[in-house]
Amino acid sequence: MAQENAVNINRRPYLLAPDRPPEGQARQMRDGETESEVAPHMKERANNLGLKICRPSWSPNTMLVHEATVYARENGLDDEFHHAAAGAFWTTGVDLSDKAVLQGLAEKVGLDWKELSPRLDSRQYSQQVLDEYQAARERGVTGTPTYLIDGELLPGDVSLEDLSAAVKKSG
Numbered sequence: 001m002a003q004e005n006a007v008n009i010n011r012r013p014y015l016l017a018p019d020r021p022p023e024g025q026a027r028q029m030r031d032g033e034t035e036s037e038v039a040p041h042m043k044e045r046a047n048n049l050g051l052k053i054c055r056p057s058w059s060p061n062t063m064l065v066h067e068a069t070v071y072a073r074e075n076g077l078d079d080e081f082h083h084a085a086a087g088a089f090w091t092t093g094v095d096l097s098d099k100a101v102l103q104g105l106a107e108k109v110g111l112d113w114k115e116l117s118p119r120l121d122s123r124q125y126s127q128q129v130l131d132e133y134q135a136a137r138e139r140g141v142t143g144t145p146t147y148l149i150d151g152e153l154l155p156g157d158v159s160l161e162d163l164s165a166a167v168k169k170s171g
Contacts, residue, residue: 053091
């Protein structure tokens with residue numbers, strides 16, 4: 001859709017659970033989910049896009065993956081890194097707080113792990129992630145995904161058609 005409508009996608013980190021323990025926690029069951037399947041509307045939307053997703057059983061602390069995404073954005077690879085991380089989480093339930101997992105994802109998309117790793121160790125990007133999270137909260141964001149299109153928030157799991165209509169309306 002980005003290419004079709006000439007939109008600029010500017011992802012921002014949003015900590016769904018800023019107080020989640022560093023080791024993560026069991027993922028709560030949501031409406032319509034089973035132990036192994038996401039809600040039917042999510043599965044249908046994924047299938048329509050040619051994606052296969054499963055219900056992860058674990059909710060990782062996402063601070064490090066958000067920090068790695070900031071680094072990826074600095075290096076022009078945030079789209080690739082975002083898709084690799086989200087894809088790995090939703091297809092296999094990987095622990096996005098595990099540095100070995102992040103290393104594999106970073107290297108897969110062409111990021112320099114020898115440069116990124118010490119930045120994650122020093123928490124170089126943590127304040128930026130927290131500041132962006134706070135700015136999103138102040139703007140009215142309460143969850144993900146949330147889209148900001150021409151000053152209007154479009155929250156939730158919206159269809160591609162609704163998202164496309166919002167983009168066209170703004171242009």
